[in-house]
Amino acid sequence: MRHPEYQYLDLLETLLERGDRRIDRTGVGTLSIFGAMMRFDLSDNTFPVYTTKRVYWKTAVKEMLWFLTGETNIQSLLKNNVTIWTDWPLDKYRRMTGDEISQKEFEKRIVEDDAFAKAWGDLGPVYGKQWRRWLDADGREHDQIAGVIETLNNNPSSRRMLFHAWNVPELSGMALHPCHLVYQFHVGGLGRTEKPKLSMLCYVRSNDMGLGNPFNICQQAALLAMVAQQVDMDLGELVWVGGDVHLYLNHEDLAREQLARAPRPFPKLHLKRKPDSIDGYTIDDFEVTGYDPHPPITAPVAV
Template sequence: MARHPEYQYLDILDHLLEKGDRRIDRTGVGTLSMLGAMMRFDLSDGTFPVFTTKRVYWKTAVKEMLWFLTGQTNIRALLQDNVRIWTDWPLAAYSKATGEAITQEEFEARIVEDAEFAAKWGDLGPVYGKQWRRWRDAEGREHDQLQTVIETLKINPTSRRMLFHGWNVPELPQMALPPCHLVYQFHVSGLGDEKARPRLSLMTYVRSNDMFLGNPFNIAQQAALLFMVAQQVDMQPGELVYTSADVHLYLNHVDMARTQLARTPKPFPKLKLLRRPDSIDGYRIEDFEVTGYDPHPPIEAPVAV
């Protein structure tokens, strides 16, 4: 019997616990770190790699990806959709600038209720989606990297240039957080098979990955993106290949990771897209039907900012 693919993730956690290099990091929390990791997930039968040894809130992960696809950079739209994972950074900036003692809930409520306040304090700078969909060159022209990939997949699917990324060097200082999931590159196989649709695979490169909190979200949302793009270009989802450089476990997540490692993975769920929008911009969370997800209970952990 084949080994459950989730063990790829659990093996990384175990390696970090046993052999990770103990380091002081940007946040001051400290990490156990190593350089280089890879995981591969076969999506061709509709498998949706949402980890099962703890509950992953896959809808939140997919909502974040859909927000990236809009090219927006303000957390107001996320909060209106009950996604709170980006609040920590603008809240920290607001508290530092004003000295005001404000709770996260109060800050989020002001962002949602007051458009002017949101415009001033809710923007993250030119992060992710801005670079993916609205990269501005020196002449002021905007470039939609993702749409270019989709067009290339349709007319030249053997191209080795089908990628998009977010590492826009001049704009890094303006970002609340430089991009962690940095490069997305697509690959098409099976073009000579007349009996089956070509298979679209995606390889991602992550420069810095919080393995306990960030990685399970990343894997789910990257898989969702592959399903969407494959549908848009009439291909079958193939493999999601994850690679990362600085792979780390925060020291205040060590006990949680040990709890997770004591659990046995359950079968991955399946994903079905319920409709095909006219473009990559048309997807909504209601389009994602996930069946068979029966995870172990959630394991809460703090975010390092």
């Protein structure tokens, strides 16, 4: 059986061979294709962390846990040694103040100075705000995650088990428009003697295949594992669907280096305990075994 990571490598190869060269929002430029799909079978607790370069899965899962809190300020992320969202508020701070502060010093001030963090560390109403505190026209907040879990428990054959972050009136206030946009759940095997299987599809309107996608895939698998545990279901498939699938021009060497490497077996994920709710997970609950990747490959982030 062909290793499932080849789905990702095939996309990298396609982008290099026939991606449409485009000028993008960041000014860096991309090679782009439109429309792609990957499927990962998680039924044996496979954790799809790519192996052709080291993926720092703990950082990715910490980001997912942060989304689930509903928070939008990078202070709590930085306190957990996650720096992947710093570029956007740092860029805004430099442009608005003229202070060419280093990233390290900026992050230090965010962590240590609550007033500075409040003024400069907020990303606007990004993912977590929309997932957990969607504000409607009447001023009421809606917890989309809680709604999905309630429906999975009470009406698992529903075709309406989804949440999303594309809140049109609030897009202009976001540091970055949502990329992983829609999450939809599907339950298979209802009425059989064994446990039903929970699958999840994630539609990503725009996906950076060099840096973003490796993070997204493993954190989406982690989310599926948490939700499945909460509703007492077995794991099914993670289905990833990409809209504008692209490779930044300054990531071409990264892609070629990965394509020269052969995938190794995916690791396994075990959740050490079952918290009372989806809000109760911490990074210490995730036990990943058998991860033996090739060395990391560094590449710049396009802001």
